[in-house]
Amino acid sequence: MRLHYLQHVPFENPGSILTWAQENGHLITNTQLYKDETLPMQHDFDWLVIMGGPMNIYEEESYPWLVDEKVLIKEAIASGKVVIGLCLGGQLIADVIGGKVTTNPYKEIGWFPIRLSEEARLSPLFSFFPAEPIVFQWHGDTFSVLPAEATCIGESDACKHQAFIYKKRVFGFQYHMENTPMIIKGLVENCREEMVHDVYVQTAEELLAHPGYIEQNNQWMKLFLTQLEEMDRKGEL
Template structure:
């Protein structure tokens, strides 16, 4: 399987996604669009992963390269590729499907629960999870809900935490991939985001929590997307 990932900041890396790729010996390539690197053709990958970042999709004039990412995601979806958007990436996937990103009612930074919707009980990935489970939040914005998609989760501070479009396109406003090392990097580079608020934890709270169970959920959704791709390849042979 061929994976292409898009990175939006030096401190928002793949986290445990990298170890999952290595464990499965998948091919991987990446684009750092914030450095001006060019995106690949859609034929170059089976799974597209759009990572988080400090940029805002509501300010495309300030970050014009995000328009190219939206176009790539739209093309990938139309070509039947698997697509996973995380945080900023979820907002980009929403935009690719015609749903405008919006400011979230609350800024969320920390480990807080999300609550699955009734529709999540029939979702191939979410049906494996509890009705409420902890995730890592680090956002001010949230994705729109694309027409034809399924809302899968919400939280006390944000009504749109996850959606699915078709059987292999997911947008997760929250993070499941962040490792302790990556958490420390984000704290170092984004301390202004830790200003006290209803759903903002302190740096000390963030670094002292066990993220093992959260990372395991990231592995489950990646395994599911890989299975979708495998089934498609079998059908085409």
């Protein structure tokens, strides 16, 4: 399987997704958009992973590569690829499928529980999750409106839409299960100005104080990807 990922800033790489892909012998390619690298053609990859980043989906003037990135994502979905978006990546997916991305009522930064829907927990893709997993958040915007074809599968007190599935093969996550300690340190170092005092914003010390949460999130991500690959291979998506 050929996995391609889109990276928006140097400090947000796919983390445990890369580890999983390497352990399973998959071909990994990438586009570093902040370096203005050339995007791939649709025939170059099977799965597309879209990373997070501090920019917003509507900031095309400051980040002109967003225009072509959205076209690539839309074409990948139309081509029937498996597409996974994380935080900004999930928002980009929501935008190209006809949803809306707006400022969330609360900024969410830190470790917080989400609630998975009963439908999600009955799916083999999510059956191993607890009802309220604690996941890592770092966002101010969110996919506040989803099209009818998308199914919201997670919510929290701070954010109504935490995850969605679109046409069985496209997944948007507002939260991060791929983050390693190095990625979280990079976020703290590069985006510290976003950590304003608020009800759902934890301190840098709190963010870095839970290696057990990081390990558990990485394990959930690997289990999700393994099940997704198996169902994709069997034609069950």
